[in-house]
Amino acid sequence: MVRAGQKDVRGIVIAAVIIIAWFLLLAYLLQLPVNFTSPVTYLFVLLQTHLYTGMFITAHDAMHGVAAPGRPALNKALGTVAAFLFAYNWYPRLLPRHHQHHRHVATDQDPDFHHGSFWPWYFSFLKQYITWWQLLLMAITFNVLKFFFPIENVVLFWMLPAILATFQLFYFGTYQPHKGEHEPGNKHKSTTQSKNHVWAFLSCYFFGYHYEHHDKPYLPWWQLYKEKT
Template identity: 55%
Template sequence: MKYKGLFFAICIISLWGISLAYLLNYPIDFYNPLVYVFMLLQMQLYTGVFITAHDAIHGVVAPHNKKLNYAIGFLCATLFAYNNYEKLSKKHHLHHKNVVSDEDPDYYDGNFFRWYLKFALEYVTFWQILLMAITYNLLKLVFPMENLIVFWEVPAILSTLQLFYFGTYLPHRGEHEANDIYKSRSQKLNHFMAFISCYFFGYHHEHHAYPYLPWWKLAEAKEKEELKVLKN
């Protein structure tokens, strides 16, 4: 399907936008389990927005149209807390080129919390914080503060933790085999858990081996790698 990347991008962005618009007016009752279900759903959609920006960096959202691919990547990066798409692209390519080294902007030889802090400081800027604060205060004039916090701010923060834990920390922490040029490990073969955890980016060795594959093709790549292991 020639436009499959574009189709998934439109679906994710649309679902994120529609659900957020609905939830910002949703009556919040903290004894209602649906509140937490919707918050986690919004987190998952936020992660999908970032994954779409990531795939645009690799040129696979709209490979048939570079300008459209860039526009979608720029939009998704902006929707994800006003991230700078150019900065994300530059640093992500450095990550692939210098994985698990001093030149890798995503790597830190330390514990989870220090690594996460370093990871956040690598990308978050004063202007992002300012723009988020302005947006929050403008939205507060229209929507309830509780809704903004529960369905907009908290899912965004949880999404950064999700992306970091499954897409950076678990794959790259600790020692790697000497012959592993990608210095990346993958979670066990389980497509349901791989999708729920981080849109198949738990299959991280496959992503580094085949960075030109969009997120939905990583499952197939993982299956092929497993078959190679079984044959050997």
């Protein structure tokens, strides 16, 4: 329990754990001999994908000021680092777009919204957030990494998890909660997953509880499950 007047450091610790775990696991996997017949290889891909998703969720929490509450400089630093390590996303560019999403959810002014099916919406989503500078930096990084590590490791454990994480974030955090028509009384134009905290964490760090996030955006991801009824 955090006492009155005491700053809550739990968000800082959780953000640091995700960033450090992502880095340490990637460093290990880049030099791990790849065995394509072993299920462990694919479990590592899924684990690194989940940590990539956690990196973006950390940046997202920073956008709401809850990665390091009460410490705006540190909060921004954590968001900037987490976003940058996820395919060179630029936090100052993401920040206004995300708040625009919250202000104009599921309207033509919402950068995350698209009137269409999954694939057109996904590519519209990517166009909103991926720049040519990111693609250039990713290409440079790929060519540098393959000089030091086997190319199959770079593809399996650095490139593929980043791509899979964009699907994870998009499907559970944008498409599934905002697709279709919403009832007139649904002020956030969002649906929510059925209550299952294990699945909610594994699928997208509780962001399937999406109505709850829009209703209380000041809650960090690791507190969001408490709002699920």
